[in-house]
Amino acid sequence: MAAESESLSPVSDEPQLVARARRGDREAFAALVERYADQAFAVAYGFLQHVEDSEDLVHDAFIRALERIDSLQPGSSFGAWFYRLLVNTALNRRKYLARRRMEDVPVTAAGGASPSLDSERAELRARLAWALGKLPSELETLVILHDLEGFTHPEIARVLEIPEGTCRSHLSRARRMLRDLLKEYQPHG
């Protein structure tokens, strides 16, 4: 259940890890990667629906985070800051990949779903991915972070830098829009 997990709960040694990573400490940076890479991959996959693209995205987000780590305010949560960077990178990457794929070979709405999935599951994925992709990006991000990856409202509020109330109301709106979109979905539309 989404509200139960605390993906961004403060870890006591994190400020020290960030400070050491700033000074170029490999072990400290490796610890941050170890701590956030799995969840980052899951979030990236929520946006891209493609294993290799998601791995590339996580890689790029970590390197970008290292390059910009000086801009992280002392005492701020590395996790919230990193997921914000990841989400922004994911939205940009998806636009780029969509353009590239349109130029190459047309793919399903699921954006490169594994062929090993059975047709029913593939159909469901295609429907959901299509509907999710139709949402405005901020609403889509809310659905992915909350409903798919189990971030809490306070965590999402910190990641997206929006009030918690806005987060809740936008999520309700996103779900309503998704339901309406799923009703009008046509398999090859």
Place this chain on the structure above:
Amino acid sequence: MVETGSDRPIEGLEALKAPRRSEAQRAATNARILASAELPLARRRQPTSSLDVLAAWGRRGLVAASIALAILAGSLQPWRAWQQEPSQPVVLEEVIGAAGEPEGVPALLVAYSEPDLDAVAAAALLERNGNRSVIPENVEQR
């Protein structure tokens, strides 16, 4: 907390969840990230004193000043060309040839020291005397 109506997540959304990755896949991803991070981490390990920072800015300042000077010089070139008459090139043979003629340049003088007062006076007398000797001939005979 009980969620009702539009507060419920969309049914079946978990179909979009990321597939479980093996330990080897996770390790490979992390290793790739750390390999790419080596260079930025090494750059961060280099000590930077305030003098280094100033020097870095100074270098940028020098580059900017050089570019500005080059642009200024480039922009002044047409102005200078317009201001100046085109100069005639001087050919060495013409100068040497002129030295041989009586009304031309008498000589090309190169001196490494200041002019000798006696030599200047003698040259002035020679010129006034039409390049004839100022010493009376009978004096030489004596």
